[in-house]
Amino acid sequence: xxxxxxxxxxxxxxxxxxxxxxxxxxxxxxxxxxxxxxxxxxxxxxxxxxxxxxxxxxxxxxxxxxxxxxxxxxxxxxxxxxxxxxxxxxxxxxxxxxxxxxxxxxxxxxxxxxxxxxxxxxxxxxxxxxxxxxxxxxxxxxxxxxxxxxxxxxxxxxxxxxxxxxxxxxxxxxxxxxxxxxxxxxxxxxxxxxxxxxxxxxxxxxxxxxxxxxxxxxxxxxxxxxxxxxxxxxxxxxxxxxxxxxxxxxxxxxxxxxxxxxxxxxxxxxxxxxxxxxxxxxxxxxxx
Amino acid sequence: xxxxxxxxxxxxxxxxxxxxxxxxxxxxxxxxxxxxxxxxxxxxxxxxxxxxxxxxxxxxxxxxxxxxxxxxxxxxxxxxxxxxxxxxxxxxxxxxxxxxxxxxxxxxxxxxxxxxxxxxxxxxxxxxxxxxxxxxxxxxxxxxxxxxxxxxxxxxxxxxxxxxxxxxxxxxxxxxxxxxxxxxxxxxxxxxxxxxxxxxxxxxxxxxxxxxxxxxxxxxxxxxxxxxxxxxxxxxxxxxxxxxxxxxxxxxxxxxxxxxxxxxxxxxxxxxxxxxxxxxxxxxxxxxxxxxxxxxxxxxxxxxxxxxxxxxxxxxxxxxxxxxxxxxxxxxxxxxxxxxxxxxxxxxxxxxxxxxxxxxxxxxxxxxxxxxxxxxxxxxxxxxxxxxxxxxxxxxxxxxxxxxxxxxxxxxxxxxxxxxxxxxxxxxxxxxxxxxxxxxxxxxxxxxxxxxxxxxxxxxxxxxxxxxxxxxxxxxxxxxxxxxxxxxxxxxxxxxxxxxxxxxxxxxxxxxxxxxxxxxxxxxxxxxxxxxxxxxxxxxxxxxxxxxxxxxxxxxxxxxxxxxxxxxxxxxxxxxxxxxxxxx
Ligand SMILES: Cc1ncc(C[n+]2csc(CCOP(=O)(O)OP(=O)(O)O)c2C)c(N)n1
Ligand code: SF4
Numbered sequence: 001x002x003x004x005x006x007x008x009x010x011x012x013x014x015x016x017x018x019x020x021x022x023x024x025x026x027x028x029x030x031x032x033x034x035x036x037x038x039x040x041x042x043x044x045x046x047x048x049x050x051x052x053x054x055x056x057x058x059x060x061x062x063x064x065x066x067x068x069x070x071x072x073x074x075x076x077x078x079x080x081x082x083x084x085x086x087x088x089x090x091x092x093x094x095x096x097x098x099x100x101x102x103x104x105x106x107x108x109x110x111x112x113x114x115x116x117x118x119x120x121x122x123x124x125x126x127x128x129x130x131x132x133x134x135x136x137x138x139x140x141x142x143x144x145x146x147x148x149x150x151x152x153x154x155x156x157x158x159x160x161x162x163x164x165x166x167x168x169x170x171x172x173x174x175x176x177x178x179x180x181x182x183x184x185x186x187x188x189x190x191x192x193x194x195x196x197x198x199x200x201x202x203x204x205x206x207x208x209x210x211x212x213x214x215x216x217x218x219x220x221x222x223x224x225x226x227x228x229x230x231x232x233x234x235x236x237x238x239x240x241x242x243x244x245x246x247x248x249x250x251x252x253x254x255x256x257x258x259x260x261x262x263x264x265x266x267x268x269x270x271x272x273x274x275x276x277x278x279x280x281x282x283x284x285x286x287x288x
Numbered sequence: 289x290x291x292x293x294x295x296x297x298x299x300x301x302x303x304x305x306x307x308x309x310x311x312x313x314x315x316x317x318x319x320x321x322x323x324x325x326x327x328x329x330x331x332x333x334x335x336x337x338x339x340x341x342x343x344x345x346x347x348x349x350x351x352x353x354x355x356x357x358x359x360x361x362x363x364x365x366x367x368x369x370x371x372x373x374x375x376x377x378x379x380x381x382x383x384x385x386x387x388x389x390x391x392x393x394x395x396x397x398x399x400x401x402x403x404x405x406x407x408x409x410x411x412x413x414x415x416x417x418x419x420x421x422x423x424x425x426x427x428x429x430x431x432x433x434x435x436x437x438x439x440x441x442x443x444x445x446x447x448x449x450x451x452x453x454x455x456x457x458x459x460x461x462x463x464x465x466x467x468x469x470x471x472x473x474x475x476x477x478x479x480x481x482x483x484x485x486x487x488x489x490x491x492x493x494x495x496x497x498x499x500x501x502x503x504x505x506x507x508x509x510x511x512x513x514x515x516x517x518x519x520x521x522x523x524x525x526x527x528x529x530x531x532x533x534x535x536x537x538x539x540x541x542x543x544x545x546x547x548x549x550x551x552x553x554x555x556x557x558x559x560x561x562x563x564x565x566x567x568x569x570x571x572x573x574x575x576x577x578x579x580x581x582x583x584x585x586x587x588x589x590x591x592x593x594x595x596x597x598x599x600x601x602x603x604x605x606x607x608x609x610x611x612x613x614x615x616x617x618x619x620x621x622x623x624x625x626x627x628x629x630x631x632x633x634x635x636x637x638x639x640x641x642x643x644x645x646x647x648x649x650x651x652x653x654x655x656x657x658x659x660x661x662x663x664x665x666x667x668x669x670x671x672x673x674x675x676x677x678x679x680x681x682x683x684x685x686x687x688x689x690x691x692x693x694x695x696x697x698x699x700x701x702x703x704x705x706x707x708x709x710x711x712x713x714x715x716x717x718x719x720x721x722x723x724x725x726x727x728x729x730x731x732x733x734x735x736x737x738x739x740x741x742x743x744x745x746x747x748x749x750x751x752x753x754x755x756x757x758x759x760x761x762x763x764x765x766x767x768x769x770x771x772x773x774x775x776x777x778x779x780x781x782x783x784x785x786x787x788x789x790x791x792x793x794x795x796x797x798x799x800x801x802x803x804x805x806x807x808x809x810x811x812x813x814x815x816x817x818x819x820x821x822x823x824x825x826x827x828x829x830x831x832x833x834x835x836x837x838x839x840x841x842x843x844x845x846x847x848x849x850x851x852x853x854x855x856x857x858x859x860x861x862x863x864x865x866x867x868x869x870x871x872x
Contacts, residue, residue: 040710040712040714062718063579064720066571066574071542072509073545073549073552074549076545076549079507080507081554101538101539105538260528262531263528263533268550269554271530271531273504274504275671277668283526284498284665287490
């Protein structure tokens with residue numbers, strides 16, 4: 001029986017003390033342990049950024065690819081072995097800047113993958129440039145006079161693309177975050193857990209305090225129904241995207257893997273690859 | 289009797305020109321003739337001139353013929369655009385509907401037959417069968433029976449309806465009779481009997497797809513692009529039956545990253561693209577090289593740069609394929625010459641990718657990817673699946689409970705055992721950052737040198753079997769060096785030059801990386817003069833040879849970059865011209 005311990009390794013993260021990503025790492029490990037998964041059956045695919053290092057900090061199969069492309073790699077992994085629990089992770093720049101195209105398409109494809117974005121509204125690894133989630137007016141190295149672009153709303157974008165599991169967490173609340181990640185893994189389909197994960201070094205605006213002050217937990221709304229897409233959209237707009245908890249879940253939509261014609265339950269990696277003379281001849285005869 | 293004949297059908301795109309050419313080619317292929325058919329098309333779907341040039345021969349050919357014998361025209365543009373290709377004595381058979389005329393410069397050398405294709409088709413049921421009427425007229429000229437295409441029509445329409453087959457055959461017969469009524473016989477166009485052999489007819493892209501299937505490919509993420517899409521389309525038809533799939537990604541960046549993911553997780557995986565997509569894949573090629581993830585990438589070269597000539601022939605991606613991606617990684621680049629070789633190279637590319645754990649590129653050119661060729665049936669006993677070094681159960685059992693698997697352990701030849709996610713005892717990390725034996729980031733100086741040497745060492749001093757093939761005189765006056773589909777026209781030029789008593793050789797490059805320095809050098813040493821023949825503007829192969837230290841006192845570059853492949857005559861004339869200049 002696996003527990004959170006099995007998902008810990010001896011590597012010391014190179015994150016700054018206080019970085020929100022520590023909480024995401026802990027929540028991920030707890031969620032995996034709670035679900036009683038074995039580390040060898042979990043693959044974590046991450047992008048480039050401070051956050052992207054996370055695949056090396058959880059004891060599982062880890063793949064740290066290039067900037068913005070964790071989702072295509074993760075989908076490839078899932079296709080080859082649908083029995084694996086596949087997680088993708090990275091920063092807001094990674095996922096909603098350079099990788100936004102892949103994000104939109106991963107959402108609409110709806111493979112059974114759990115995507116965790118550590119959203120600090122800034123580029124951490126490259127030392128403090130603005131990101132697609134930086135607010136209008138936000139001052140960063142690359143926006144000395146304040147950001148003149150509007151920020152992207154990961155939640156609205158996800159809902160618009162037809163996501164089947166959408167949650168938002170905050171590094172300050174590891175218990176809630178663990179639950180949301182666990183829910184995402186359990187959900188059959190594509191899930192996004194967007195996490196407010198403060199960059200204590202470069203983002204002096206969106207700090208822990210700032211998020212505590214500005215975010216609302218959806219638990220506060222007794223009648224909130226996360227199965228209602230319309231309500232979810234309304235709530236996201238009403239809270240200006242600053243809400244935490246399970247925002248939306250669609251349990252009806254089939255997953256990609258179940259729709260592929262001829263796709264077998266047995267993972268591709270376990271298949272016998274030889275065609276055999278008879279089948280070979282039959283296929284060759286099509287060219288006669 | 290003719291040993292071979294060259295025929296072309298032309299008209300507007302969307303008018304059924306393709307299917308006319310295909311019916312003609314397939315029928316004659318079924319009769320035992322060897323076909324080489326090359327389509328001229330543009331990036332429009334409807335409208336715009338298109339044609340299909342088909343060579344019918346009693347021997348195997350890998351090139352279009354120098355001149356045309358018969359031109360079948362559905363509009364005046366076809367005659368104006370292609371008439372000059374006709375040899376003296378050639379014929380044009382055209383639809384009377386557009387009142388065809390011959391351009392003045394060819395009028396005295398060729399004859400025109402105006403046959404009411406459309407009208408006859410209408411009388412036989414429907415105007416769309418005008419193509420069948422035209423095929424009937426062709427069959428009379430070639431001395432073929434009017435039911436020469438019966439078997440092909442049966443396999444094409446038989447499942448749909450027997451009535452369609454019969455109607456089409458009647459239209460063919462009507463065309464045959466209309467030609468007969470012209471009152472001329474054409475003994476000079478009669479074809480010698482075909483071989484009794486049974487051939488397959490396919491394009492290079494089909495052969496690559498089939499090869500991949502035989503090699504056990506299960507996942508193909510790709511983004512459509514001319515002239516690569518057929519590989520995707522072929523596998524879309526075939527993979528479901530073996531539990532695999534093609535997935536159309538959002539772009540080529542995703543395609544290659546997904547290929548990497550699927551391969552990392554244990555599937556044999558490929559993607560296919562052309563120039564613009566190759567450019568988008570560059571970063572991920574480096575990731576595959578750095579993480580030692582086997583991937584197969586098909587690059588079907590077309591006219592560049594940028595969008596360039598999307599439907600035209602060129603061999604101008606060689607630099608990009610060999611040197612593309614930042615940093616330094618090992619790469620295998622296979623460059624087949626014929627459709628048959630496309631099949632075997634495709635099978636082999638998966639073995640190489642997994643044996644050497646590096647990106648393996650299979651590059652073709654548009655003529656190779658899209659021209660239909662008759663090939664002899666493939667030999668399944670030559671299809672082997674070698675997954676390279678994989679961790680054994682014993683290897684994995686030895687990994688301690690809190691240890692990581694040494695995925696990048698440096699073994700003698702630089703290749704380390706692979707494990708797939710899901711395997712117990714195999715946990716390790718994979719990263720594009722420089723890393724140590726267990727895949728953990730390690731940017732230390734000594735480690736970087738060690739790991740660079742490990743990766744690059746995998747192909748150091750390697751020359752893959754069959755990297756260079758050779759035909760011709762052992763100590764030739766002129767050595768022709770080429771790559772890709774130019775194999776066809778050059779082989780023919782060589783035959784003619786040798787028949788004329790000239791001393792010529794042809795070294796053909798089938799592997800561009802690792803570059804076959806040794807084999808080429810041996811050939812070059814024995815030649816008095818070297819000409820590198822290629823379809824690009826700057827002489828990429830020529831410069832690659834120089835780059836890899838191959839030199840020769842008399843070495844020149846012969847390039848063509850107008851979007852069309854070489855014709856045998858062009859190569860022949862080039863060599864003759866040089867020999868004359870040189871004898872002076
Ligand atoms: C193709 C490419 N462009 C640029 C970079 C440089 N780069 C590395 S990480 C990064 C952005 C990091 O921001 P984010 O994704 O939000 O992650 P964080 O570091 O904040 O966790 C950039 C621009 C790169 N690695 N690759
Ligand atoms: S720079 Fe910011 S995002 Fe990066 S580790 Fe430090 S706190 Fe975290």
